[in-house]
Amino acid sequence: MPNVAMAGNKFSSYHLAAALRREHDPAAALRLFLSPPNAASAPFRYSLLCYDLIISKLAAARLFPAMESLLSSLRASSLQPREPLLCCVISAYGRARLPAAARRAYAHPAFPAPRTARALNTLLHALAVCHTPLPELFSVCRDAAISPDACTYNILMRAVAATDGSVDHAHLLFDEMLQRRITPTVITFGTLVAAFCDCGRLEEAFDLKEAMVKQYNVRPNAHVYASLMKGLCQQGDVDKALRLKEEMALQIELGLDSAIYATLVRALFRVGRKGEVVSLLEEMKGRGIPANRVVHNAMIAGFCEDERDLDAAFAALDDMLKSGCKADAVSYNTLVAGLCKLGRWRDANELVEDMPRRGCAPDVVTYRMLFDGMCAAGEFHEADQVLDEMVFKGFSPSKEGARKFVQGIEREGDVVLLESVVCRLAKLNALESSGWEKALSGVLRDPAELMINKHLDCLRSPE
Template sequence: MVSWKPISPFRLCSLLRSQKDPSLAFQLFTNPNPNHDRPFRYSLLSYDLIITKLGRAKMFTQMEQILQQLQRETRFQIPEPLFCHVISFYARARLPARALHAFLSIPSFRCSPSLKSFNSLLHALLTCRQFNAMSQLMSRVHHFGTPDACTYNILISACSSQGHVERAWKLFDEMRQRGVPPNVVTFGILTNLLCKNSLVQEAFKLKEDMERGFRLKTNVFVYTNLIKGVCEIGDFDWAFRVKDEMVRNNLRLDAVVYNTLINALFKAGKKEEGFRVLEEMKNNGCKPDAVTCNVLIVEHCRQNNFVEAYRVLDGKEGVKPDVVGYNVVIGWLCKQGKWSKAVDLFHDMPRRQCAPDVVTYRTLFDALCQWMQFAEAGLILEEMIFKGFVPHALSLNEFVEGLCREGKFELLLTVLNELGRGGLCNEETWKSVVSMVCTRENMSAPFEVFDTLVLA
């Protein structure tokens, strides 16, 4: 008879680290020794590992179950960074209310929230674009500590997201008046904001203040912002001078810098110069990434050179593009009226190991409706609803109107059934169907449609 050795707390941590499937990791954590009745003594590390794994997988129901169990633990002190991670997981999932709840629940874990977790919540609200909530939260900052550079960087980022240059400058002045030294991140956010608002001269002056007044070295992010700024105003000589300065300062030019230059040159119609920069990029050992591919695809499509666009999709640049590249090609094919080729590429995406996203479906569905390819549009809509994607309301109404106008009531019945199952039969859809079918002389088909609408 084989006797199974029970899993120890140390062994559980090792197994959780190696388990790639978060569902299996959850099962293992909740029942590590199914044949033993003794309570398992979980370590803090095992809690941290499973919460991280579940949070990254957005398995929040299971994660909250583990947190409730952790709340009952009294054998160890629970560190604040664990809650910062939980808050960030909710932020990535755009769940600001849950992020706030996680922050407010920290004391119930016998842990005192400090400025660290406060900043995590503030950043979560920024990620979710809850700017009013950020203002309300800042009124309570004194309960958790004195605002530091991280706090101000988050607030300045919020101003940047909203394009509020003056408000950002006031915050910058305020942090210096309070003796909070700005860091490289602060200057990166500000230069980005200035360049986005075509205040390039001010951005370069800020760079000088950063280097001379604060003795900080300009990093790649700041330089990239400056290059974007001068490219936006069309001064490519200036952009190349900034690039050369980066090289002199022993900063490695990354794909972001090269992609910025290539994209700007292509947009300005400087195609040959753009490809020269691409060659320089490769010669300097900087491998093109998915963004590079997308920039090239846009340029080829702009030139109606779909052969080259497909070549990039095939990975001929040494890297496979992401779904954005496919969406660009499908969009341009649809604009050219080549909807059949767009559909073929769409169906070929899984074989190319690239899953269509909501933009893919919407782009194709909109185009098929525009070109009155209702049968194909119906198939795309059916698959779209099955995958949980929602079409644009305007396109959906135009599609229904087109089916009514063309008298395609059999297809309309099928579509309405699908919309009903997906909960997408809105008021505008009702109005479109009612107004269109009532104009038909043969009223048998319209009554079938009304029956379907009532059942939906």
């Protein structure tokens, strides 16, 4: 143990590494790194591992200025960091939606050239996450002068299918990779199958599932099955989805789980076959798969959305709680939405007020649905109360909700409420400029004209 080893010895980079590993707070880890104990007398010799640990921690915590400063001192040292650390930095910038920083990191001089496909792939993925236009992704590939591998193609295929919506373009890339003798992996097929399913081309998705086994000797995994299951359920082909589930059950390695059952439960409700849900749940139990929160939520959503049977939905909530499953915001939000759609905004309001007692804090979705429900019912003063609570908690209504709210009050001609509302919404930045301009010009005519400037000041004020 480091503490034992330290007895009578200097605090070395070995001890620092151990301490950094133990420290979960990134800021505290940084302080530790910058001033290690007993380091005042002589310059501390940092190991590559210490740099690795602290830079990874700072990257994960998105403490970028500190991370960059350590990268600079790493560069000034004689240490030669390896590519996985570079990848960690690049992906952190990608996750933070900072594509330019990701590109700069890729070329960071602290990391000795040359780059491998791994760094290039990490950069491509980071850029794709930031919705970088496809031509730029391809030019990054060209400029890199690195031979692409299967992963490179997988990332590009996914980006193409996501931005273009074009499976055919993705398929061209697949052909190109075969021409270049790059062997497709199970991820390649998973990506293509998902792309076919997303655009409703189920037949081609299933053809590919066959072809991957027969032509490429790659067995479909749980990802491939999950995409197919979703595709079938979206098309309402529940019978085929149920058969696919049986096919999964025959292959233990696929790990048939509650998420697949939740998909099926919801699909059965959607096509009006709720009578089959009970036996499906029993089957699931028989297979040792517990009905988790998501399965229960699927039931609640089915009763609310498809059956419009709120009593049954609340009974499903009770079942959920009795089975020891904790209801979450999604459970309650579904019920709030269900009540609002039936015009029962008072009940919805009561439920929201009761949520904290039930151990679940309302989230932004809860408030937005309640707010929208009240507006839809023409209860703008009630909605105003909810708005106050939202603002207090740092939430804002949706743009659409805010627009309907303002329009409603405008129609009612309540100038005083409109003044206060527009001001609050503007502070939240929840209202498009056209919305408040219209509202102000519509209702606030002569008597209120002088107030317009006040409103505008209010809208312009930063706080």
